[in-house]
Amino acid sequence: MPISAYIKETMSNKSAGVIRKMFEEGLKLKAQYGEDNVFDFSLGNPDLDPPEKVTDALKKCAADESKNIHGYMPNAGYKFCRDAMAKKTSLEQGVEISGDCVVMAVGAAGALNAVFKAVLNPGDNVIVPSPFFTEYRHYVKNYQGELIEVPAAADCSIDTEAIKNSLNEKTAAVLINSPNNPTGRVYSQANIEQLCKVLEEHGNKCGRKPYLILDEPYRAIVYDGTKVPAAFPLYDSSVVVTSFAKNISIPGERIGYVCVNPACPDKDDFVSAVIFCTRVLGFVNAPALFQRVVAESYDAPCDYSLYKKRRDELMEILDEAGIKHLVPEGAFYMWCKAPDCFNNDDMAFCDYLKKYMILGAPGSSFGGKGWFRLAYCVSEKTILNSRKAFIQAMNDLK
Structure with a gap:
């Protein structure tokens, strides 16, 4: 066959x-x-x-012989871990976030697939500034979506005018990655503000407000005093998708999460959909051991x-x-x-x-x-x- x-x-x-x-x-x-x-x-x-705090947490969690320590938990993850990730994202985004905005995921890749499964109808599109992480094409295609590649500006910042001209009634989301793989570019505060304004205007005009998906596994790795801007205060339908693969060097452990802006109008439906998709895609839940590890060591000094x-x-x-x-x-x-x-x-x-x-x-x-x-x-x-x-x-x- x-x-x-x-x-x-x-x-x-x-x-x-x-x-x-x-x-x-x-x-x-x-x-x-x-x-x-x-x-x-x-x-x-x-x-x-x-970092040492991560390896110490791993040793401690691996030594725990409590009953059912390696059993199932709710598909969204352990409550204590979701609460810890909410605290982490609150510090990054500058808004108060609770654990019910978070779904633990099998790395950022698993998180993105669960999100796209949750929000895409056949024929919908996701807009991304180009160049971008190559696997995005496959992730969107998995759910009968179309990835619209919009060339970045000459300095590899977001060309917000080009994004504006690419938006249509089938646009489910705009996906950005900052710091960017492959360019190393960090989108500026002004750039993010312009993008959020464009998305807000489009949503008001066509009645469908695209999600702004922030793929941020490199957020902590910046140089020369550069800061990664927060989008949650600027755009309510924004979502962080991230992992601990790069910032604490555990890519093989496949642990990440999704966090939706608490101000998102359909926050509860969004979270429920991502939880459901985590299950039906076969991930079931994020790794139990490393949920415990990152809950204890997400703030490890690096x-x-x-x-x-x-x-x-x-x-x-x-x-x-x-x-x-x-x-x-x-x-x-x-x-x-x-x-x-x-x-x-x-x-x-x-x-x-x-x-x-x-x-x-x-x-x-x-x-x-x-x-x-x-x-x-x-x-x-x-x-x-x-x-x-x-x-x-x-x-x-x-």
Whole structure:
């Protein structure tokens, strides 16, 4: 019996899963040529260890032998954990939030899928500034929705006028990711205010107010005094979707949550729908152990100065090699321009870099043709040792 035609076509597409393919290719190259000779910037897999408060909480929770400690809980998660996440989001958003606004999720990816399942009718659309995290296309398509990719402004901020022109009666949500993967851009207060005004005006005009979904797993990882603005005080139909994968370095544990603005007019229906979708999508509930862990350690002090140091070191190398790039304000990605001689073919340039044992992610998969992404959440040794390879690769183009 053949597999789904859509799945087969998607898997066969060269850009499908390209980040993971690069990562897996990197493992093979390292086994063949030695880890020190391969410069793998493909995957956003944080290499900082979890903070001590997190590991202490894990040891404590794992040692708990209380009866039914690993059993089911309500689909939305433990009340104590939902309350803790509400407190965390209150501090970030500057509004009072209660635990009944929160649904625990299997990572930010599980959270986004539950939200899209909850809000999308067949034929609805979700608008996203481009470039964006490549998996968004699949998440929206899962529920018969359409992802409308709206090019960002030249500096990779949100082009609010372009968003305004893309809104229609089928728009269920606008999805933003700040700090942004892949650009490292943090959208400014003014940018967010403009976007919220556009969405408010659209809702008043057409009678359907889009949700503003804030995908924020990198919120805490910012540099040079940059602040991530709060949207809850500006727009009532806003929703935070996040995880602890990046800020406390536990991506493999798959723990995150959804938090809807308490001022949202349909807050109760929204939360109930996300809880229901968490169940029927087969997640059932977020991992019990790590609900306990993050409830105790979500506020663990974290030092991201090593990411800033690596950012600066990589920028120095790219500048020396002659590769144009943005200056990341947050997250741990460098958004770089493919050389002009490749005529915007970022796939071809990433293939070219592989000859020098450099692995990056083609920008086309993020909706950024002609660009490529380097994840600098890697060892300092990898970054420093890549200097000669980057310079040689660019010199050989002359």
